[in-house]
Amino acid sequence: MATPDPAAAFRPLAPARADLVAWPDAFGTRFIVFVDTEEEFDWAAPLTRDGHAVSAVAAIPAAHRWFADHGVPLTYMVDYPIVSDARAVDVLRAACADGVSAIGTQLHGWVNPPFEEALTSRNSYVGNLPRPLEAAKIDCLTDAITAAFGTRPVAYRAGRYGIGPHTLGLLAERGYRLDSSMRARYSYAADGGPDFSEIGNAAFHVGPDGGLVELPLTTVYTGLLRQRGAAGLYRALGHVPKGRGLFARTHMLARVALTPEDMPQHDALEAIAVAVGEGVRVLNFSFHSPSLVPGNTPYVRDAADLAAFYGWWEAILGDLARRGIAAASLDQVIAAAHARR
Template structure:
């Protein structure tokens, strides 16, 4: 039996970030900077590589041409591979991009847990083990980059009841482990039914800035939101039928398995609803064909970049500007990290 799903509560109105008027409406791009592996195979400790990181410099330049700083959420295999970490350190020299941590517990020591779907969510692990894994990853990145990371993402969005306190105790200021309107409770992961898209203060004393991954409901019945979407999941082909009819879709802001037309509609809805910070994401192995289900060949890679080009043009037309991690932290009222302004 999987453990009871961790279900973070919706923030209180007083915990929502009141962005300064001068901040405007902005967006960030967080990159799950990780090893490549077979997405269709069971998770394994050693069945992975880091060759896709060689595509990072060219990709970084393309984003930089649009004035978009990136925040690289780095996991243990990347942080401990000399070539990978050197590649990452080189792109971080732009002075505006930043590094954070992403914990994949199945490839992050200490390995005191059995491999299982439930244990792939770090927040399900015993508190001492989760803490030890966070420490090992934080220390590896600090040694490799020379900067102590202050932003965290749990791999598979596997935040747990102890995670935010453990992060606060280690000086982390930002978490982006909550995927708005998604649930991973089927195999023991968390359920984010109560989490919307707005950034909020959380953790001990409100010292952690939570940046949920933006997910928008679109369609004529979008006000039915998460409850209606989950009800449709219990009906044969219910979600697909409603999406094709233009009634209800769930759109995450990522080029991975999210068509451009849907993403542009989601952006329009998000801005229309007054969302002040949009949080985009993708996996670094998607930068090289053949490592994720989303970019299987050169044609997929071309579509991946075309997606970003069109999205950036749309955001610029709407006056939505990119933001660095530090700009977001400062605007939210937390001390700057110095990792990129």
């Protein structure tokens, strides 16, 4: 198998100042929670096209009630195995009957027809595929979600954050209003994926008329060295055995994404403080739906991990409430992002 060439990676540039979203003052600082709603699979094994279960969907109603009781609407980013399962669709349709939660699109190319590409790591980043094939996969999933839920989705996320040079244009052509495929300050170039090193946490308009908004997944640098060339230092530490772990444990430098998956609670609380201090107006949180059932992801392996998952959210939501940062629905974020455009 050929080794990916990091130099060939898709690298979106930082947005121009004129393209940054001008959030209305009345909108304040808000947060949104996306759920990558997907099949269960072995995260340590090579990707396969079939043999995947969707049984973890059975845990969604209880989780949905938990978040609803805390005043948090959820946006379920649904992929092809989920939308192809009648029971999963019924569960999600019932969840979104609350009028504030929403269904979006999440494209796992390796399980999403048409299947014209070889099953390789590089091709699992759907943005690497030829434009016509990427378009066909987006159309297949978009049409399936529309048929299942009766409403055309307007929010998109590429599985593995795998957008490419054609993705945003394809989404704009199809009427999508928001993309959340960019993971701020992460790079997947070594695996054949995109490099988001130049992308920060600010939302920005893309497309010929700015009709599509990019809302990156919030990630910040924390620690004593976070303001001293943090990005370059963090990259350099990646070439030092256990370097990043050592700097994180000594509170010198850490990269923290807003997710309960592999991000300790105290680090996430510090990340919120940093993000708010940097003026981030919409904090973008996410997690994977299979994490709601122990044993499906590396992040929730047993009952203790699941209890810690909810404990993480209790602490995070309490901190956000103390800061006066309220939850926002997908519709509210899209409306506010376009209010001044």
